[in-house]
Amino acid sequence: MAFLQGCPWRCNYCHNYSILDPHLKGQVSFPSVIKHLEKRYGLLDGLVFSGGEPTMQTNLSLAIQTIKNMEFAVGLHTGGAYPANLKKTLPLIDWIGFDIKAPPNLYQAITQNLSAWDNAKKSIDMVLQSNVDVQFRTTIDPTVMSKTDITFLQEWVKTLGINNLVLQEVRNMGVNPEYKIKLEAIKQPQ
Numbered sequence: 001m002a003f004l005q006g007c008p009w010r011c012n013y014c015h016n017y018s019i020l021d022p023h024l025k026g027q028v029s030f031p032s033v034i035k036h037l038e039k040r041y042g043l044l045d046g047l048v049f050s051g052g053e054p055t056m057q058t059n060l061s062l063a064i065q066t067i068k069n070m071e072f073a074v075g076l077h078t079g080g081a082y083p084a085n086l087k088k089t090l091p092l093i094d095w096i097g098f099d100i101k102a103p104p105n106l107y108q109a110i111t112q113n114l115s116a117w118d119n120a121k122k123s124i125d126m127v128l129q130s131n132v133d134v135q136f137r138t139t140i141d142p143t144v145m146s147k148t149d150i151t152f153l154q155e156w157v158k159t160l161g162i163n164n165l166v167l168q169e170v171r172n173m174g175v176n177p178e179y180k181i182k183l184e185a186i187k188q189p190q
């Protein structure tokens, strides 16, 4: 798994908030990833680009093509924040793990970003129209989503043609300290 820095969203439960700033100095260069893979022929099937939001990287499709040329499979984790860049990667990738953050009315509450839903919707439509193997999943943020919201979400995604949404429980490991306190308060009501 390669964690690409940078993300325009600020999900409450993000486990990788330390790499969300795209201007931070990177820790692992792309050539060193290539060198690592060269030593893993026969041991690894492929590489998953995760993040952050990998589609924030304008050269993502070039990087994916490079890995594909080495005959490794490529997976992508995305929330769909950059539909135009996602479009370039779709013909290249073998699998997508697509995070549907919430029902449309709660996207902003989860991501702290005004245009998150508009971009996610474009990306979801694009993925559904492609032939790429996809897992749609939602991490349930109990500080935002009620049981009614979850039920609505499960029914609403079916109207998009998604019948196998995977629900994931939020974890408190690696989240920002304020959110961790909120989660613990929900789990241990006074």
Ligand code: SF4
Residues within 6 Å of the ligand: 007, 008, 009, 010, 011, 013, 014, 015, 016, 017, 020, 051, 052, 053, 079
């Ligand atoms: S979209 Fe992913 S990487 Fe970006 S803030 Fe949300 S959880 Fe973190």
